[in-house]
Amino acid sequence: MSTIKRDLCLPGFIVDLAQIEWALYCTRQKAVSWDRKIDTITVNPTLTLLSVGWENLVKLVKEKSSEPAVVKKMADVYVMVWRDLKTDKVHIREAGDIDLLSLKIVVEKIPFKSAAESGGVTIGAIESSVNRAIAQGILIGPDSRIRRNHSAPSDTVPEMASYMSADIFTLQWHITQACDLHCKHCYDRSKRTALTYHHAKAILDDFYSFCSDMNVRGQVTFTGGNPLLYPRFDDIYRKAAEFGFGIAILGNPSPIEKIKALVEIEKPLFFQISLEGLEAHNDSIRGVGHFKRSLRFLDELRELDIYTMVMLTLTRDNIDQVLKLAGLLRDRTDFFTFNRLSTVGEGASLLMSEPREFESFLRAYEAACQENPILGMKDNLTNIIRLEKGRDVFGGCTGYGCGAAFNFVAIISNGDVHACRKFPSLIGNILDHRLGEIYHSDLAQAYRKGSQACHNCPLNIVCRGCMAITYSQGLDVFKEKDPFCFLALNPKKSVQIE
Numbered sequence: 311m312s313t314i315k316r317d318l319c320l321p322g323f324i325v326d327l328a329q330i331e332w333a334l335y336c337t338r339q340k341a342v343s344w345d346r347k348i349d350t351i352t353v354n355p356t357l358t359l360l361s362v363g364w365e366n367l368v369k370l371v372k373e374k375s376s377e378p379a380v381v382k383k384m385a386d387v388y389v390m391v392w393r394d395l396k397t398d399k400v401h402i403r404e405a406g407d408i409d410l411l412s413l414k415i416v417v418e419k420i421p422f423k424s425a426a427e428s429g430g431v432t433i434g435a436i437e438s439s440v441n442r443a444i445a446q447g448i449l450i451g452p453d454s455r456i457r458r459n460h461s462a463p464s465d466t467v468p469e470m471a472s473y474m475s476a477d478i479f480t481l482q483w484h485i486t487q488a489c490d491l492h493c494k495h496c497y498d499r500s501k502r503t504a505l506t507y508h509h510a511k512a513i514l515d516d517f518y519s520f521c522s523d524m525n526v527r528g529q530v531t532f533t534g535g536n537p538l539l540y541p542r543f544d545d546i547y548r549k550a551a552e553f554g555f556g557i558a559i560l561g562n563p564s565p566i567e568k569i570k571a572l573v574e575i576e577k578p579l580f581f582q583i584s585l586e587g588l589e590a591h592n593d594s595i596r597g598v599g600h601f602k603r604s605l606r607f608l609d610e611l612r613e614l615d616i617y618t619m620v621m622l623t624l625t626r627d628n629i630d631q632v633l634k635l636a637g638l639l640r641d642r643t644d645f646f647t648f649n650r651l652s653t654v655g656e657g658a659s660l661l662m663s664e665p666r667e668f669e670s671f672l673r674a675y676e677a678a679c680q681e682n683p684i685l686g687m688k689d690n691l692t693n694i695i696r697l698e699k700g701r702d703v704f705g706g707c708t709g710y711g712c713g714a715a716f717n718f719v720a721i722i723s724n725g726d727v728h729a730c731r732k733f734p735s736l737i738g739n740i741l742d743h744r745l746g747e748i749y750h751s752d753l754a755q756a757y758r759k760g761s762q763a764c765h766n767c768p769l770n771i772v773c774r775g776c777m778a779i780t781y782s783q784g785l786d787v788f789k790e791k792d793p794f795c796f797l798a799l800n801p802k803k804s805v806q807i808e
Contacts, residue, residue, distance in 0.1 A: 394447035434554025
């Protein structure tokens with residue numbers, strides 16, 4: 311071959327180039343048949359990995375200009391050719407070290423923890439490289455096992471298909487009861503001893519195993535109390551980052567130096583604080599000076615390029631201040647929304663809005679969402695309005711309607727696990743049982759299934775109301791629907807999904 315190349319004045323890389331061209335041709339022509347129901351991460355069956363002795367041959371293949379790419383002789387160059395099984399698009403590029411590592415881990419079935427230990431990196435780094443390869447279609451990941459398993463009218467509606475299964479599971483971790491505020495609507499001021507750092511690390515390890523078993527990515531949302539008051543918060547935050555979890559914080563305005571220290575470890579996905587209305591009303595609930603401190607804190611977080619969220623607890627006393635506050639926050643935060651008051655704990659001393667007043671407010675709020683970019687939709691009942699207006703439904707409270715014990719659980723400082731933290735919904739204790747056992751328990755499945763009254767609703771998958779509100783009204787959360795539901799208030803109304 312070398313003699314032929316010399317006689318014809320062909321470049322030295324012609325053989326390697328021909329191999330790449332042939333692999334590219336075969337990948338474009340070959341019909342693909344594969345089992346979509348896989349149990350573990352696997353290599354895309356269309357992937358061809360070629361070892362070549364020249365750099366930039368891919369650029370030569372893809373080059374559209376008349377000027378040839380600069381090809382260099384180099385050892386250990388690998389080229390990948392594959393078809394994305396989701397988009398049917400053919401891709402070709404040189405493989406980097408991260409690509410080769412991901413392929414080696416999957417082909418040799420190396421546990422992520424072992425790969426991290428032998429490579430001297432974090433589990434999160436390994437997870438990230440493998441997830442990147444899955445996102446690019448080089449590897450194929452198994453379907454999430456976090457999936458609705460009950461039948462409802464909306465199950466067969468194409469628009470609802472994406473809400474049937476979740477690929478992220480959130481652990482809302484009330485890591486401490488310690489708090490520098492004493493809000494009038496706080497749903498739990500009880501005295502509980504925080505878990506030791508040893509137990510906290512064990513929870514993260516168990517959560518990682520749970521996410522691996524369920525084929526989902528994990529997110530840890532630290533809250534409290536004020537999570538930054540946990541004695542070794544920086545250390546447990548670092549451990550969560552090392553596992554590769556997405557991390558968020560629900561907390562109070564805090565010294566910005568503490569936040570900078572966390573950013574050095576891993577920038578949080580978001581930092582959420584709460585405001586309860588305009589300054590006078592907010593400070594009557596959260597303490598004098600809290601409103602101004604919150605605005606300063608939001609400005610400081612923006613300087614750190616941290617995504618900020620503001621949450622309001624909706625009551626009869628602040629319902630007329632929500633949209634005014636949203637206007638004031640328009641250039642101050644990235645996202646603003648509300649939760650309805652759950653009359654649990656000290657919140658029992660406050661008043662919920664009247665159902666008809668709430669419906670009127672929600673209609674005005676949904677309309678305002680079209681004008682104010684920071685307004686976010688969270689309340690599940692908003693979907694009734696959107697369907698009436700012919701707009702697409704949205705995922706509701708946790709992205710999948712009521713996420714209680716579905717794509718979300720709450721752990722409080724003593725290890726108790728609740729389906730939802732806004733009302734008593736104990737399903738186990740993480741010190742007594744693994745999260746997987748708790749999640750698959752009969753009680754957790756009952757919360758996941760929701761109220762019997764909602765089973766035949768066409769909005770079931772993206773709604774099911776709010777069980778905390780149902781509980782607050784003294785109703786059975788497994789049998790009764792959210793008493794604020796528009797369909798309950800207006801039985802002659804019907805909602806149809808085309």
